[in-house]
Amino acid sequence: MILLDTWLNNPALQKALLPAIWETLQMVGISSVATVLLGLPLGVVLYTTAKGGLGENRALNAVLSGVVVNITRSIPYAILMLALIPVTRWLVGTSLGPLAASVSLAIAAIPFFARLVETALRDVHSGKLDAAHAMGSTKMQSVTKVLIPEAMPGIVAGITTTVVTIIGYSAMAGLIGGGGLGRLAYNYGFQRYELDVMAITIVVIVVMVQLVQWVGDLIARRVDHR
Known part of the structure; x- marks a missing residue:
């Protein structure tokens, strides 16, 4: 009721x-x-x-893991977001708005999610892949029919974690023209010292995170057949 009254009176x-x-x-x-x-x-x-993987290629793995994933993940999002403004402007024609902010959000989140996927795949028991190979499965079939389905609970959990992270990043994106709740909290809650706006913004973000986590946990349980 307090939040509703605040919204109605502001x-x-x-x-x-x-x-x-x-x-x-x-x-x-x-x-x-x-x-x-x-x-x-x-x-x-x-x-x-990776070493011992279905298609072991240490050179490619070193480039993807050491350069693409690790370096991108090591750059703080606020810095990455600013550095990608020229790229964003080239891709979507502008550096302002939700679509432009989505570029830096995706580039920051892709390596993070890829690492979570890799971790989920490692948790699949090697015996299941061996059984698939014994039945004549190709490498692609082993990945699509055995590896990914068996790792699906972990992958769904990774998606949930990544989306929650993106929600937090989106608030930072709002500070440089991305819009959204981040810009609202900054323009009104910080610059104008309207603490009620800041409080409602935080509540909305918390609700969004809770909903994403609840849906993600529900789906993870549904796809877990272990």
Whole structure:
């Protein structure tokens, strides 16, 4: 009731809160889809090209793991976001708005998610792959029919963790023109010292995170057949 009264009595919130939520959902949605589509195959390649993997290739693994994944993950998101402004402007024609922010969000999240996928694949018992090979499965069939399905609970948990991380990153993206709840909290909650706006923004973000975590845990339990 207190939050509802605050929203009803604050014209700025009435005008800006719902658009800010929509912009945040756009950023999180676009970047999450891109992260899964690109991060999942990257994680599979990291696993299969590692020492003893199905397609061992130490040179490729060293480049992907040491350069692409580790270096990108080591750069703080705030710095990465600023450094990618020229790339963002080249890709989408602007450095402002949810679509532009989605570029840096995806680039930051893809290596993170790929590493989670690699970890989930490592947890699959090697005996299941050996059984698949004994029945004549090809390497691709072993990956698509055995490895990924068996690792699916861990992969879903990784997706959940990644989306929650992206929600947090999206608030930082709002500070340099990405929009969303981050910009709302900064413009009104910080610059204008409207603590009620800051409080409601935090509550909305917490609710979003809780919903994502709840859905992710539910799906992980459904796909876990162990």
